[in-house]
């Protein structure tokens with residue numbers, strides 16, 4: 226019922242192509258700008274240290290109800306483009322290349338993760354909402370499938386619609402991810418330019434290229450989530466006729 230030709234052509238194939246294109250674009254932007262040294266000579270770890278130490282000078286509220294930003298931890302993690310902020314451990318994890326190499330791509334990615342840490346620190350609402358949605362999305366992706374499947378199998382259209390509603394939490398999550406990511410990148414740009422870590426027009430262009438490419442992967446994830454949702458909607462609404 227689910228894995229028919231329609232599903233392959235309308236959901237799986239476009240999803241595969243969109244994700245591949247987005248991955249290719251982010252990797253090519255990263256590989257281009259990870260070969261260009263930045264003029265400040267700072268690697269990702271050093272740039273983070275400088276930005277955190279002087280955050281207040283760049284208009285960041287250092288001491289909120291969430292503690293002092295300067296107690297933020299930094300660790301290294303294996304792999305490539307594995308960089309992330311862990312809100313539970315209040316830790317920024319940087320991949321070896323980002324942490325150790327003084328390139329345009331390194332400081333762009335490190336500052337983006339600091340952007341997430343500052344969001345968390347300031348209680349940025351879309352981030353909190355997204356965090357609260359995680360358990361619902363994890364259950365919803367399975368439960369939604371089961372309800373849609375059961376609804377179609379038993380000819381209970383109402384049940385299938387409830388399944389779609391539950392399943393749509395995944396698309397809502399992907400949608401909410403966009404403002405969180407764009408805001409983290411906007412904060413990264415501001416911090417890098419105001420601190421002088423990134424100076425020239427060419428370096429600014431590089432930072433924008435890397436950050437925009439990364440944002441595009443989240444747009445791709447949203448498109449594929451909506452495609453899947455639309456397919457289920459067409460499947461269930463087709464039943465009603």
Ligand SMILES: [Zn+2]
Pocket residue numbers: 337341406409
């Ligand atoms: Zn991010």
